[in-house]
Amino acid sequence: MQQVKRPSISDVAKLANVSKQTVSRVINESPNVSDKTRQCVLQAIADLGFRRSEVARSFSQGRTYSLGVVGRNLIYFGTSTYIGIARQAETLGYSLLLKELPDSSIDQIEPMLHALLDRQVDGIVWAIPEISDNHAWLDTELFDQIPVPIVFLSMAPHPKASVVAYDNFVGGMQATQHLLECGRQHIGHITGPLDWWDASERRRGWEAALQQTGRPVLPNHMVTGNWDAASGEAAFHRLLENYPEMDAVFVSNDKMALGVLLAAHDKGLRIPEDLAVIGFDDITESAYFHPPLTTVLQNKPALGQLAVKTLVHKIEEKFQTETQTALDSEPLVHQLIVRKTTLMRVP
Amino acid sequence: MQQVKRPSISDVAKLANVSKQTVSRVINESPNVSDKTRQCVLQAIADLGFRRSEVARSFSQGRTYSLGVVGRNLIYFGTSTYIGIARQAETLGYSLLLKELPDSSIDQIEPMLHALLDRQVDGIVWAIPEISDNHAWLDTELFDQIPVPIVFLSMAPHPKASVVAYDNFVGGMQATQHLLECGRQHIGHITGPLDWWDASERRRGWEAALQQTGRPVLPNHMVTGNWDAASGEAAFHRLLENYPEMDAVFVSNDKMALGVLLAAHDKGLRIPEDLAVIGFDDITESAYFHPPLTTVLQNKPALGQLAVKTLVHKIEEKFQTETQTALDSEPLVHQLIVRKTTLMRVP
DNA sequence: CTGTTAGCGCTTTCAA
DNA sequence: TTGAAAGCGCTAACAG
Numbered sequence: 001m002q003q004v005k006r007p008s009i010s011d012v013a014k015l016a017n018v019s020k021q022t023v024s025r026v027i028n029e030s031p032n033v034s035d036k037t038r039q040c041v042l043q044a045i046a047d048l049g050f051r052r053s054e055v056a057r058s059f060s061q062g063r064t065y066s067l068g069v070v071g072r073n074l075i076y077f078g079t080s081t082y083i084g085i086a087r088q089a090e091t092l093g094y095s096l097l098l099k100e101l102p103d104s105s106i107d108q109i110e111p112m113l114h115a116l117l118d119r120q121v122d123g124i125v126w127a128i129p130e131i132s133d134n135h136a137w138l139d140t141e142l143f144d145q146i147p148v149p150i151v152f153l154s155m156a157p158h159p160k161a162s163v164v165a166y167d168n169f170v171g172g173m174q175a176t177q178h179l180l181e182c183g184r185q186h187i188g189h190i191t192g193p194l195d196w197w198d199a200s201e202r203r204r205g206w207e208a209a210l211q212q213t214g215r216p217v218l219p220n221h222m223v224t225g226n227w228d229a230a231s232g233e234a235a236f237h238r239l240l241e242n243y244p245e246m247d248a249v250f251v252s253n254d255k256m257a258l259g260v261l262l263a264a265h266d267k268g269l270r271i272p273e274d275l276a277v278i279g280f281d282d283i284t285e286s287a288y289f290h291p292p293l294t295t296v297l298q299n300k301p302a303l304g305q306l307a308v309k310t311l312v313h314k315i316e317e318k319f320q321t322e323t324q325t326a327l328d329s330e331p332l333v334h335q336l337i338v339r340k341t342t343l344m345r346v347p
Numbered sequence: 348m349q350q351v352k353r354p355s356i357s358d359v360a361k362l363a364n365v366s367k368q369t370v371s372r373v374i375n376e377s378p379n380v381s382d383k384t385r386q387c388v389l390q391a392i393a394d395l396g397f398r399r400s401e402v403a404r405s406f407s408q409g410r411t412y413s414l415g416v417v418g419r420n421l422i423y424f425g426t427s428t429y430i431g432i433a434r435q436a437e438t439l440g441y442s443l444l445l446k447e448l449p450d451s452s453i454d455q456i457e458p459m460l461h462a463l464l465d466r467q468v469d470g471i472v473w474a475i476p477e478i479s480d481n482h483a484w485l486d487t488e489l490f491d492q493i494p495v496p497i498v499f500l501s502m503a504p505h506p507k508a509s510v511v512a513y514d515n516f517v518g519g520m521q522a523t524q525h526l527l528e529c530g531r532q533h534i535g536h537i538t539g540p541l542d543w544w545d546a547s548e549r550r551r552g553w554e555a556a557l558q559q560t561g562r563p564v565l566p567n568h569m570v571t572g573n574w575d576a577a578s579g580e581a582a583f584h585r586l587l588e589n590y591p592e593m594d595a596v597f598v599s600n601d602k603m604a605l606g607v608l609l610a611a612h613d614k615g616l617r618i619p620e621d622l623a624v625i626g627f628d629d630i631t632e633s634a635y636f637h638p639p640l641t642t643v644l645q646n647k648p649a650l651g652q653l654a655v656k657t658l659v660h661k662i663e664e665k666f667q668t669e670t671q672t673a674l675d676s677e678p679l680v681h682q683l684i685v686r687k688t689t690l691m692r693v694p
Numbered sequence: 695c696t697g698t699t700a701g702c703g704c705t706t707t708c709a710a
Numbered sequence: 711t712t713g714a715a716a717g718c719g720c721t722a723a724c725a726g
Contacts, residue, residue, distance in 0.1 A: 021712070
C-alpha cells in the first residue's frame with residue numbers, strides 16, 4: 001500500500017505544456033479552450049489518471065457540494081425516506097454527511113450544527129420529527145445564525161422554517177372514512193404519543209372524519225400508545241373497556257396495530273367480522289400480518305426526494321444570488337405538504 | 348441571512364497579538380504554549396466566535412477524519428447496524444460520508460469509489476452483503492489501488508480483505524438445535540437466496556445440526572425463498588408437500604417466517620403444537636407476530652461498531668506509520684467473526 | 695515558548 | 711484563447 005501521490009492539476013499542466021488555468025478550464029468544461037488544447041490536456045489527464053481533489057476544490061470555492069443530514073436512530077423516518085434523500089442527492093451531485101442526534105437539547109444541537117458547519121456543508125436536512133418542544137431551538141438565535149439553508153422533515157408549519165411533510169391529518173381522515181364506508185359505526189382510535197406532531201395530526205383527522213358524519217367524538221374512544229406493538233396491545237384492552245360497542249379501530253401506526261391484532265385475537269374477536277382494524281404505514285410487511293392489515297401508505301422516498309430538491313434549490317439560489325448581487329434578503333420560506341397518501345386495501 | 352465571513356485563524360492571531368502558529372498550537376492543544384498566551388488566545392477565540400475550518404484542515408493535513416460508508420438501500424443490514432456505525436464513528440471523532448450503490452457492477456463501483464477518494468475519506472466501510480459474485484472486484488486491480496483501508500461487512504473470509512461478520516453458521520445451528528431440544532423430529536428449512544453468503548451459512552448450520560444427531564439431510568427438506576414474506580408463504584406450501592411429516596421449520600429470516608405463519612394457519616396447522624417455527628432476526632416485532640415467533644437474535648449495532656473500530660484502528664496505524672517510517676508494507680488483514688448470537692425464546 | 699516561511703490543489707481575477 | 715499571480719485557512723518544518 002505504498003502511497004503514490006495523486007497527480008495534481010500542476011502535474012497535468014506540466015505534462016500538457018499548458019498552465020494550471022487551462023487545465024482547470026478543461027476539467028470545468030469551460031468553452032474558452034481551443035479543441036486542440038483540450039485534447040492535449042485530456043490526454044495528459046488520462047495518462048496520469050488525474051482526478052480533481054474535491055477537498056481542494058471545496059476549500060478554494062468555499063462550498064462542498066455536500067448536505068448534512070441530521071437524524072435520530074436513522075429510524076424515525078424509516079429507511080425509505082433515507083433512500084429518497086440519498087438517491088436525490090446523488091442525482092443532483094451532492095454528498096451526504098450523516099449525523100446522529102441523540103436528543104434535542106440545545107447542548108446537543110449546537111455542537112452538532114457546528115460540526116456540520118465546520119465541514120462547510122452547503123445545506124442541512126433536519127430529519128427528526130417534531131416531538132413536543134424539540135424544535136424550540138428554532139426560536140433561538142442559534143437558528144438565526146445558521147448560514148446555510150435548512151429543510152425540516154415532518155414538522156408543523158413554522159414561519160421561519162422550510163418544511164416538507166406529509167399531511168397526516170388527511171391520512172387520518174382517509175383511514176377513518178374508509179372504516180365508515182365499510183359500514184362501521186363505532187370507530188375507536190389508538191393514537192401515537194400526542195406530543196408527536198404526526199400522531200396528533202392523525203388524531204385530528206380521525207376526529208374530523210367522525211364529526212363530518214355527525215358522530216360524537218368522546219375522549220374515551222381514544223387511547224394513547226407509544227408506537228410499540230406492546231403498547232398497542234395494552235391500549236386496545238383499555239379501549240375496549242371504555243368502548244365496548246366498538247366495531248372498528250384506527251391505529252396510528254402498524255406496529256401498534258400488530259399488538260391490536262394479537263389482543264383482539266386473545267379476546268376472541270374475529271377480524272374483520274367483529275372488528276375492523278386499519279393501521280398507518282411504517283412496516284412493509286403489514287399485508288402479511290395475520291390477518292392482513294389494511295393500512296394508510298405514504299410514499300416516503302418521495303418525501304426524502306422532495307426535501308433534497310427543495311434544499312438544493314435554495315442552495316443554488318443562494319450561490320447565484322451571492323455571485324450576482326446580494327439584494328435578496330427576504331426570508332425564503334417553503335412550506336410543502338404532500339397531500340397524497342394511498343390507502344392500501346387488503347381484501 | 349447576510350454572509351458574515353467566518354473568522355479565521357489569522358483574525359484570532361491579530362486580535363491576540365500572536366502568530367497564526369500560536370493560535371494553531373492552542374486549538375490543537377499543544378503543550379508548548381505558555382499559560383498566559385494560551386489564555387489570551389482563548390479569549391480572542393471566544394470573542395470572535397472562531398471555529399476552525401475542517402475543510403482547510405483536511406486540505407492542509409491531507410486527511411479528513413471522515414469515513415465513507417457504502418450501502419445498498421440502507422436496508423440490507425438494517426438500521427441497527429447503521430446506528431452502531433454512526434455512534435462509533437462519532438465517538439472516535441469521524442464523520443460519515445454516505446453512498447448508495449445501486450448495483451455491484453464494476454461500472455458502478457469504480458465511480459463511487461472515486462467519488463469517495465476524491466473527497467479524501469480516510470477509510471471505507473463496505474456495508475453490502477456478499478451476494479453471488481458481487482465482491483469479485485476484490486480480485487481486480489481496482490481493489491489493489493485503493494489507497495485507504497476498507498472493512499467489509501458480512502462476507503466470506505477473503506485473503507485480501509478485512510471482514511467483520513456474524514457467524515451465521517453458528518446461528519443456523521443454534522436455531523436447529525433449539526428445535527431438536529424441543530423434541531422435534533422433522534425439521535425443514537426455508538433458506539434465503541443461496542447466493543447470499545449469509546443464507547448459505549445459515550443453511551450449512553441447519554445441515555450440520557441435523558448431521559450431528561445422525562439425521563439425514565435430504566435436498567427436498569429445504570426450499571429456497573427470496574427473503575420476502577410472500578416467498579416464505581409459497582416456500583412453506585412446497586416444503587410441506589415434499590416433507591409432510593415435518594413438525595418444525597427453521598426459516599432463514601423473520602419476514603419469510605411471517606409468511607410461514609400465515610401459510611401454516613391456512614393449512615389448519617396449530618403453532619406450536621403441530622408445527623414449531625423459528626426465524627432469524629431482522630425484525631424487531633417478531634414477538635408480536637401471531638403467534639409469537641422464536642428467532643435468532645444478532646447484536647447488530649455491535650457489528651457496526653466493530654467495523655468502525657477496526658477501520659479506525661487501521662487508519663490511525665497507517666498515519667502513524669507514514670509519519671514515522673514506511674517499513675510496514677505487509678498486508679493487514681483482520682478477519683473478525685462475531686460468534687455471539689442470542690436465541691430469543693418466546694414461551 | 696514563539697514566529698517565519700512554505701505549501702497543500704484548486705479557483706478567481708486580471709492581463710495579455 | 712491563454713497565462714500569471716494571488717489567495718482560500720490551516721499545518722509542517724525550521725528558526726530563533
